Amino acid sequence: MQTPRILACGDSALSVEFGETIDPDINGKVLALDDALRMRSPAGLLETVPTYRSLLVQFDPTLTDYDALAALLTAEAQGLAPRASTGRxxxxxxxxxxxxxxxxxxxxxxxxxxxxxxxxxxxxxxxxxxxxxxxxxxxxxxxxxxxxxxxxxxxxxxxxxxxxxxxxxxxxxxxxxxxxxxxxxxxxxxxxxxxxxxxxxxxxxxxxxxxxxxxxxxxxxxxxxxxxxxxxxxxxxxx
Known part of the structure; x- marks a missing residue:
């Protein structure tokens, strides 16, 4: 999946999907986006939840909205390299x-x-x-x-x-x-x-x-x- 897919999850969350398989590079991109959001902490961000192939992003709809956050995440995810290193x-x-x-x-x-x-x-x-x-x-x-x-x-x-x-x-x-x-x-x-x-x-x-x-x-x-x-x-x- 060259361009991550953004999906609405109710009125206060969205999902950024990087692929459809169990793959370390796909998961590495999920974790890289998670890292980037933790460092940047855009307005309205409440919590992120990484999964095998996607990142759930929960937000405060009184501080941001779906369109603004989707645009930010699409730009952030473009050309994103997988997290370079594993953890412990x-x-x-x-x-x-x-x-x-x-x-x-x-x-x-x-x-x-x-x-x-x-x-x-x-x-x-x-x-x-x-x-x-x-x-x-x-x-x-x-x-x-x-x-x-x-x-x-x-x-x-x-x-x-x-x-x-x-x-x-x-x-x-x-x-x-x-x-x-x-x-x-x-x-x-x-x-x-x-x-x-x-x-x-x-x-x-x-x-x-x-x-x-x-x-x-x-x-x-x-x-x-x-x-x-x-x-x-x-x-x-x-x-």
Whole structure:
């Protein structure tokens, strides 16, 4: 998409769409526009929300209007280069399988793999955090090994545990709080990606990277206690 598409979202928001696919360059342009607006802070701007392929811009209609803001955003987005650098890289511990990853064996059987092969492929990737959404701190990831792509469950579960490490289609995710889901649970992390008492409350941000570290179930209690006490548990391996 050479020229971003501007779409109205009610009377106090609009969306700037840069494409229609999950692509790091498209997402990089979303984040670059987000950065530019934060630096410029045009009149009436209230909040920006980056997604995979678009930026939602919320505004105060008493201070600006759709036409003026759409013109400004169109000009700002013309020839915009993707954000040059990624954010932080996090190493996140995961207990795979068993009670922590109840779908691991089914996913392995579906793809003609052993559970160990699924773990190795899932933990062998470097994931990009494309967006935070659906729930506070819920991180949508790109970078899943294509051989693990798995359609979502035909019968969603009413709830899955906080910290679930899940896949759905070609996407992967780090879950935050207990929630309903049709995604497949490969494991669980004690990391609190969302902790409202912490500053900042969100651990991961759009543009960050994630790698997963398989850990033995015998370490869960220790790591979970550390996280419960306020420890980050995840390791920041690149600023």
């Amino acid at each position: 890289r996090w190493r996140i511990p995961v207990v795979y399988g068993g009670e922590y990853g109840i779908d691991l064996e089914d996913v392995a059987e579906r793809h003609g793999l052993t559970p160990r092969q699924v773990i190795d492929r899932h933990a062998g990737a470097v994931y990009r955090v494309y967006m935070i959404g659906f729930l506070p701190g819920f991180a949508y990831l790109g970078g899943l090994d294509p051989t693990l792509a798995t359609p979502r469950r035909t019968q969603p579960r009413a709830k899955i545990p906080s910290g679930s490490i899940i896949i759905g289609g070609a996407q992967a995710a780090v879950g935050s709080i207990e929630c309903p889901s049709g995604w497949h649970i490969l494991g669980r992390t004690p990391v609190r990606s969302y902790a409202p008492e912490r500053d900042p409350a969100f651990l991961l941000g759009a543009g960050d990277e994630v790698v997963f570290e398989p850990v033995d179930a015998s370490r869960w209690d220790m790591l979970d206690r550390e996280a419960q006490a306020g420890g980050v548990v995840a390791e920041e391996i690149r600023p």
